[in-house]
Amino acid sequence: MFKKICLLIVVVGMFSCNQVPNTEKTEAEVAPEPFKYWAWMGSSADRADSLYIDQFEQLKAGGIDAVLINTNTDTTLLSRLTPMALDAGLEVHAWIMAMNRPGDTVALKHPEWYAVSREGKSCFDTRPYVDYYQWMCPTRAESREHVLSLTEDLAKVDGITSVHLDYIRYSDIFLPIGLLPKYDLVQEEELPEFDFCYCEVCVSAFEKEHHKSPLVLKDPALDLEWKQFRLNRIKSVVDEAYERVHAQGKILTAAVFPYPEMADHMVRQRWDKWKIDAVLPMVYHNFYNEEIDWIGYATGQGVKDLETKNTQLHTGLFIPSLSPEELRMAVLEAKDHGAKGVALFDAGALKPAHLEVISELKRSEQE
Numbered sequence: 001m002f003k004k005i006c007l008l009i010v011v012v013g014m015f016s017c018n019q020v021p022n023t024e025k026t027e028a029e030v031a032p033e034p035f036k037y038w039a040w041m042g043s044s045a046d047r048a049d050s051l052y053i054d055q056f057e058q059l060k061a062g063g064i065d066a067v068l069i070n071t072n073t074d075t076t077l078l079s080r081l082t083p084m085a086l087d088a089g090l091e092v093h094a095w096i097m098a099m100n101r102p103g104d105t106v107a108l109k110h111p112e113w114y115a116v117s118r119e120g121k122s123c124f125d126t127r128p129y130v131d132y133y134q135w136m137c138p139t140r141a142e143s144r145e146h147v148l149s150l151t152e153d154l155a156k157v158d159g160i161t162s163v164h165l166d167y168i169r170y171s172d173i174f175l176p177i178g179l180l181p182k183y184d185l186v187q188e189e190e191l192p193e194f195d196f197c198y199c200e201v202c203v204s205a206f207e208k209e210h211h212k213s214p215l216v217l218k219d220p221a222l223d224l225e226w227k228q229f230r231l232n233r234i235k236s237v238v239d240e241a242y243e244r245v246h247a248q249g250k251i252l253t254a255a256v257f258p259y260p261e262m263a264d265h266m267v268r269q270r271w272d273k274w275k276i277d278a279v280l281p282m283v284y285h286n287f288y289n290e291e292i293d294w295i296g297y298a299t300g301q302g303v304k305d306l307e308t309k310n311t312q313l314h315t316g317l318f319i320p321s322l323s324p325e326e327l328r329m330a331v332l333e334a335k336d337h338g339a340k341g342v343a344l345f346d347a348g349a350l351k352p353a354h355l356e357v358i359s360e361l362k363r364s365e366q367e
């Protein structure tokens with residue numbers, strides 16, 4: 001019964017939106033884009049074409065419209081996979097781990113490119129939380145250029161729709177509350193070992209602008225210029241990536257934290273200020289010990305914050321924590337709060353029963 005009511009509300013909602021008279025736009029312009037289903041997926045050069053073809057066909061048959069493929073910036077692999085995904089009828093997005101670049105063989109030759117903590121330790125050899133946290137400094141010209149040129153190379157691959165920035169932020173100053181027990185951590189304030197970037201380039205750029213050093217601030221968490229400086233450093237990378245990707249005829253998308261204020265607080269990421277075509281906030285309720293309705297809350301907050309921008313929002317959902325029935329509820333929460341689609345993490349976690357729910361939802365949208 002509950003399902004039916006939800007579906008009815010959505011259908012009625014869409015219908016009434018279409019009925020609003022708009023004399024200034026043509027019918028084609030007001031026709032809403034269909035709600036979109038994306039899936040993030042990893043890849044490996046060793047895996048056979050036939051396995052990819054099967055996977056792409058299964059995803060398409062299950063209602064997925066777009067895949068975000070992580071090839072570890074391997075453009076040869078991306079060029080091999082893209083035509084197969086396109087043949088299956090999927091849109092392709094080139095997923096890059098942007099500021100966090102684990103095992104990057106070029107970057108590893110330049111220890112000075114890595115972000116430095118308030119303790120003075122570099123991510124080059126002292127990694128916060130996990131060994132794969134190997135963050136680049138967003139200010140130093142060479143590390144910034146490295147990330148941007150990798151982004152540009154991906155944008156040159158024929159057939160892709162967007163370059164999709166992931167880890168486009170600083171390392172977590174606060175971990176999601178649901179993950180703290182796993183790391184046996186208590187985080188009630190900004191701890192120096194998780195606070196970045198205090199490298200010489202960041203410190204001197206900030207000093208030049210504000211005539212004070214972040215190294216001598218009594219409580220850096222309370223200094224708003226220092227916070228804003230770092231938000232701006234990430235914004236600057238995104239805005240430049242936007243120009244370079246658009247120059248290749250592609251668009252820019254990103255995986256981001258649940259909503260702007262939360263992203264700002266946890267990872268110094270203020271995505272409602274960015275020049276970007278679409279954001280896919282990772283609204284992973286279980287990471288924050290929240291319930292399914294929080295997916296609607298976080299989606300609605302982000303949608304409101306983007307009201308005056310040309311940035312679409314598609315809600316990211318964490319499939320391992322969603323039963324097929326919960327997935328249905330989560331999709332409806334996202335849709336009811338203004339998302340243009342949902343992105344599912346990840347393709348490998350999608351069970352046939354999840355895909356059945358998506359196919360069913362799509363059928364009901366088309367009725």
Ligand SMILES: [Zn+2]
Nearest residue numbers: 137197199202
């Ligand atoms: Zn730095």
